[in-house]
Amino acid sequence: MFNKIKKILRSGYNLFWQEKVISLINLGTTILVTFFIWFGFLSFYFFHQMINYLQQRLDFSIYFKTNVSREDILKIQKILQEFPGVIKVDFVPQEVALKKFQEEAKSNPVIAKALKELQSNPLVDYLIIKAENSEVYPKIADYLEKSPYKAYIDYITYFENQKVIKRIISISNQLRLLISALILVILVFSSLIIFNTIIASIYSQKEEIEVLRIVGAGNWFIRGPFFVYIFIFSFLGYIISLGILILFLMKTENFWPTIVSNFQPSNFISENFLILNLIAFGLILLINFVSALMSMEKYLQK
């Protein structure tokens, strides 16, 4: 058994060096397909970050009427904090709101002067709500609209941003669909490329397969070297393309946040290094092995 395994491993290794041109084509295909798969991952991450970024930019604040007591506002804050999908609810009293506004207006002398001349605080108490995603905001707005607290509320910024929020929800849903379709197309395209190069590799070995059948080799003795061969070029191709990708992302590290501020592919890769590589390399091996099994079958029938 050990001798058989040794022979299979040696034959697979020899096949890699014996068919140099085909090995080079297979290596090139693996590199290309690895790039495709990583492009799929990074696109997914990019759109995910872009949606997050846009959602973070959304302003959902509840401004209260001047006659509403702090106790009532804090009660509403507590209720909203327990609302499903809400991350946090910050209370901003009118004094803090004025101070913030004064700070922001420092650079604008006209507004700064006007603020100094004010006798009373024109701003009101308000709550800033952060939710897990933009789909939570319409639900909060709907809840408040139907609640007894409606009378306390002066206005909600959501209604001003309603169109933008709905558009973002719609875009993010469409993008999710688009990314899934994109990844599917990439996988199908990659499988076709690999399948064809594997067919060519096996076709070049059909005489050897025939001879092995004649002398009584079992199916696994014939398939074994091809699987070793596939593993060698898949592994080499994967390592080469991963190296190129990492180098490229390191060199362009400062560029990506200029597109979307929270988009940094190298962080995404390093945080999910093991799982991403397992998926990508696993996919390549799976496509290669299945292609080999399918294209070899007709030569193993006799």
Add this chain to the structure above:
Amino acid sequence: MLILKNITKIYGSDIVALDNVSFEVNSGEFVLLIGKSGAGKTTLLEILRREEEPTKGQIYFKNKNLLELSRKRLGEIRRKISAIHQDFKLLNKKTVFENIALPLEILGKSAKEIKNEVYNIAEKLKIKSKLDQIAETLSGGEKQKVCLARCLISKPEIILADEPTGNLDPIASYEFIEILKEINKEGVSIILATHNKEIVESLKTRVLTLDSGRLIRDESPGKFTLI
């Protein structure tokens, strides 16, 4: 040792390659299979090693029904019923040693065992000096000897030779047939398909004649059966 019962092979719906062929081959027998091109000789030999499946019929090798064997056990049978082809079927880019060693590597034998057995066979067939040579650089006669050595190394009980002298010159053909006779004397049964009249006349052994897929004659020296 080998019994064929009503072997029929039909390709597609109406191309009859073999039609109810039945015969027996005893241990140590030398049988010639003759017939024109397209008579069904190659198909019959392929069916005997289950490289082709018959449409109908039974094959028994040492009382085992070959057609009932699982595909996994075919390797074992193909080492017992070994084959030689007109076009040699060698691994042309590999050395003579590697070609002969192939069946032993399939069996998982150690490098030492393989070396010993390959040297013994090569010495017997007088091709020891060619062991390191690449197969495609050999002459036709030498290639056929390598092919025979590859058969013999797995100690077959039957050798099926399909036009083995088809690509050889008369001297190489004669030499090859002489080697086959020697091997037969050692107890290995041989079924030799040929349409070379000189071989048929010189061997004076049992002759099976196929015509359009039908076995029409079974002649042994001193015995003649018209089927």
